[in-house]
Amino acid sequence: MSDLVQLTKDNGIAVITVNNPPVNALSPGVPEGIAAAIEQIDQDDSVKAAVLIGGGKTFIAGADIKEFGKITSGKSGGGLELPSLLLKIEDCPKPVVMAIHGSAFGGGLELAMSGHYRVAVPSAQVGQPEVKLGIIPGAAGTQRLPRLTGVGKAVEMCAEGNPSKAADALKFGILDRLIEGDLLAGAVAFAREIADKPVRKTRERNEKLGSADENATIFAGARENARKKQRGMLAPLAAIDAVEAATRLPFDEGSKLERKLFLDCLFSDQSKALIHIFFGEREVAKIPDIPKETPLIPVNTAAVVGAGTMGGGIAMVLANAGIPVLLKEADQAALDKGLGNIQKNYATSVKRGRFTQSFVDERLKLIQPTLSYDSFRNADLVIEAVFEGMALKKEVFAELDRVSKPGAILASNTSTLDIDEIASSTARPQAVIGTHFFSPANVMRLLEIVRGKASSKEVIATCMQLSKRIGKIGVLVGNCRGFVGNRMFHPYVRESVFLLEEGASVEAVDSALYDFGMAMGPLAVGDLAGLDVGWRIRKEYRHLEKPGIRQAFAGDRLCELGRYGQKSGAGWYKYDENRRAIPDPEVAGLIRKWSVESRIPQREVSKQEIVDRCVYALVNEGARILEEGYALRAVDIDIIYLNGYGFPAHRGGPMWYADTIGLEKVYDRVREFHKQHGELWEPAPLLKRLAEEGKRFGDFHKEQSATA
Numbered sequence: 132m133s134d135l136v137q138l139t140k141d142n143g144i145a146v147i148t149v150n151n152p153p154v155n156a157l158s159p160g161v162p163e164g165i166a167a168a169i170e171q172i173d174q175d176d177s178v179k180a181a182v183l184i185g186g187g188k189t190f191i192a193g194a195d196i197k198e199f200g201k202i203t204s205g206k207s208g209g210g211l212e213l214p215s216l217l218l219k220i221e222d223c224p225k226p227v228v229m230a231i232h233g234s235a236f237g238g239g240l241e242l243a244m245s246g247h248y249r250v251a252v253p254s255a256q257v258g259q260p261e262v263k264l265g266i267i268p269g270a271a272g273t274q275r276l277p278r279l280t281g282v283g284k285a286v287e288m289c290a291e292g293n294p295s296k297a298a299d300a301l302k303f304g305i306l307d308r309l310i311e312g313d314l315l316a317g318a319v320a321f322a323r324e325i326a327d328k329p330v331r332k333t334r335e336r337n338e339k340l341g342s343a344d345e346n347a348t349i350f351a352g353a354r355e356n357a358r359k360k361q362r363g364m365l366a367p368l369a370a371i372d373a374v375e376a377a378t379r380l381p382f383d384e385g386s387k388l389e390r391k392l393f394l395d396c397l398f399s400d401q402s403k404a405l406i407h408i409f410f411g412e413r414e415v416a417k418i419p420d421i422p423k424e425t426p427l428i429p430v431n432t433a434a435v436v437g438a439g440t441m442g443g444g445i446a447m448v449l450a451n452a453g454i455p456v457l458l459k460e461a462d463q464a465a466l467d468k469g470l471g472n473i474q475k476n477y478a479t480s481v482k483r484g485r486f487t488q489s490f491v492d493e494r495l496k497l498i499q500p501t502l503s504y505d506s507f508r509n510a511d512l513v514i515e516a517v518f519e520g521m522a523l524k525k526e527v528f529a530e531l532d533r534v535s536k537p538g539a540i541l542a543s544n545t546s547t548l549d550i551d552e553i554a555s556s557t558a559r560p561q562a563v564i565g566t567h568f569f570s571p572a573n574v575m576r577l578l579e580i581v582r583g584k585a586s587s588k589e590v591i592a593t594c595m596q597l598s599k600r601i602g603k604i605g606v607l608v609g610n611c612r613g614f615v616g617n618r619m620f621h622p623y624v625r626e627s628v629f630l631l632e633e634g635a636s637v638e639a640v641d642s643a644l645y646d647f648g649m650a651m652g653p654l655a656v657g658d659l660a661g662l663d664v665g666w667r668i669r670k671e672y673r674h675l676e677k678p679g680i681r682q683a684f685a686g687d688r689l690c691e692l693g694r695y696g697q698k699s700g701a702g703w704y705k706y707d708e709n710r711r712a713i714p715d716p717e718v719a720g721l722i723r724k725w726s727v728e729s730r731i732p733q734r735e736v737s738k739q740e741i742v743d744r745c746v747y748a749l750v751n752e753g754a755r756i757l758e759e760g761y762a763l764r765a766v767d768i769d770i771i772y773l774n775g776y777g778f779p780a781h782r783g784g785p786m787w788y789a790d791t792i793g794l795e796k797v798y799d800r801v802r803e804f805h806k807q808h809g810e811l812w813e814p815a816p817l818l819k820r821l822a823e824e825g826k827r828f829g830d831f832h833k834e835q836s837a838t839a
């Protein structure tokens with residue numbers, strides 16, 4: 132037996148405990164330990180039945196994801212032998228009861244299904260989340276699950292990857308009993324109850340597999356769903372194929388097919404990208420100069436200044452996490468409008484089944500509207516979300532400095548402005564930080580946390596922790612114009628408009644990027660956000676632009692015509708009463724006319740050029756940001772782009788995508804654009820260096836850590 136697996140006995144019932152913190156992943160040593168325990172149990176006449184349980188906070192969270200990289204790079208790695216262990220458990224002549232708390236995910240659920248019975252505490256969750264890593268279950272999960280749940284539920288669980296709560300898993304047939312109270316004691320008692328019954332092998336339970344006719348509509352529906360909801364992803368379709376195999380082939384052959392599909396997925400670029408994201412989401416929480424032990428500022432109450440779209444959304448996010456929040460506006464009309472929007476948004480969530488009415492009623496009670504700063508003294512955290520203008524922000528912060536208690540965090544939701552300048556209007560710059568939410572704030576997962584030069588470690592650590600508490604993914608960024616996300620978005624949008632001015636159509640630009648995997652094309656995003664927002668910012672900053680540099684003009688001209696996007700019924704597209712975008716020949720004609728007047732040569736623009744121009748504009752700016760230290764790691768940029776800008780997860784984010792293409796190739800293309808389009812395309816020095824050294828953006832952080 133290994134250190135990772137212990138075997139004890141409790142009066143005729145053997146107890147196998149897996150102890151591989153933090154999540155009892157099936158790392159090398161764990162399957163071997165379980166196999167050895169099963170062999171001992173098999174040979175020990177005093178043992179009537181066995182319980183397998185996880186030590187610590189969970190059952191088994193699956194295969195060890197870190198091992199996958201070793202497998203695909205040819206450096207051994209464990210986990211692939213799992214199917215034979217599961218057969219061994221299933222063939223054990225004494226009943227094995229799987230006792231589940233925390234999560235039984237991926238290989239953990241597959242292992243649980245090889246047991247003869249499964250019991251769980253009510254808070255447990257089970258699932259086959261592999262598709263979220265770009266793979267499918269690889270230890271016969273797609274073959275055993277439909278035998279327990281029936282085909283429809285198994286397809287859904289394997290293709291969508293969402294977990295099920297214990298009570299549901301009991302209904303679906305995955306679990307045999309819920310245990311209230313002590314899990315081990317309950318599981319041992321259960322094992323005694325069933326000790327004399329004949330063992331049931333999941334792989335031999337074919338009664339729920341259904342007929343070909345019944346299944347045809349299930350599989351067709353699942354495929355249609357996957358193509359729509361997991362656009363561009365290979366694994367969901369492979370998972371459906373594998374479950375379908377369970378209905379057509381005997382268990383062994385179905386398992387073989389599953390294994391082939393699993394390996395195809397494991398070696399795909401998509402899986403590598405999604406695994407990069409899995410670890411990246413956890414990595415961004417780690418700030419090198421802010422240790423885990425940094426004291427946190429308790430946030431029990433909050434206040435938000437400004438009840439516009441952003442302020443209202445932020446108040447909802449805080450209330451949803453159970454934090455009472457004051458919502459301040461300058462006048463009653465604005466406050467009423469803001470509260471009306473909040474109520475409307477909550478009503479939509481109830482209609483869509485996201486929240487219950489009673490949850491919403493409780494949340495609304497936590498949001499207290501106000502017209503004055505009188506009660507701000509109680510707030511531990513204040514978030515300013517007023518109109519984006521430096522003078523106004525400074526005025527608000529000077530006021531916050533006067534009214535807030537010592538130790539309160541003063542945060543600005545600015546999306547572009549200088550946090551240090553905002554902080555300079557207070558006598559406590561150490562308390563000031565940026566919390567840049569994305570619209571709609573109650574939906575989008577990203578929170579850019581902007582570190583000012585004086586922001587204290589406690590304030591930063593608290594905001595990082597708060598992001599988790601409010602269900603966001605917080606990424607710490609430096610204080611530069613547009614921070615990380617918007618600074619990169621600027622050249623991306625700029626290129627999309629340049630392409631229009633060079634001859635591409637609005638629809639061609641958007642569909643090329645949509646087909647690449649972006650949630651929306653850049654022009655449709657502009658219409659959604661309001662073209663006037665960028666127009667105003669461009670006007671404000673025009674004096675900072677170097678003279679003689681090409682400027683995109685088509686968007687500004689549309690704004691001059693009152694075409695602000697969806698809100699004015701027209702922008703790059705026309706909109707019908709349901710806000711559905713309709714291509715507008717008038718816009719095409721205008722862009723052509725303006726471009727010819729500006730002597731921009733008109734030409735055919737290929738789909739590939741559209742993608743390269745826009746995505747490499749992101750990458751080149753990302754490289755500058757990385758080298759200048761405004762993002763901590765390349766993966767931080769990737770996480771920002773996935774969660775705030777609709778970049779396709781299966782491409783791993785812009786920096787990972789560039790690494791996957793190869794920086795040498797990316798650099799060559801950027802140089803080509805530099806020659807054709809001039810200074811705006813000057814290759815970032817970091818891109819040049821890493822390309823010449825045959826390295827990746829992912830290596831930059833390792834270089835930095837090595838020299839730190």
Ligand code: 3H9
Nearest residue numbers: 156192193194195196197210236237238260268269270413
């Ligand atoms: C699979 O099973 C394939 C099989 O079908 C077949 C194979 C043949 N491996 O999330 P947390 C680390 S695929 C390695 O912060 P929580 C994680 O990186 C797998 N490491 O905790 C973090 O490390 P660090 C299918 C893992 O309490 C630490 O554990 N399974 C794994 O918020 C804590 O994680 C999944 O996809 C792993 N499997 O959430 C489940 N899991 O401290 C993936 C976690 O250094 N895991 N780590 O940053 C989860 O969903 C969550 O971790 C879980 C706990 C809900 C379990």
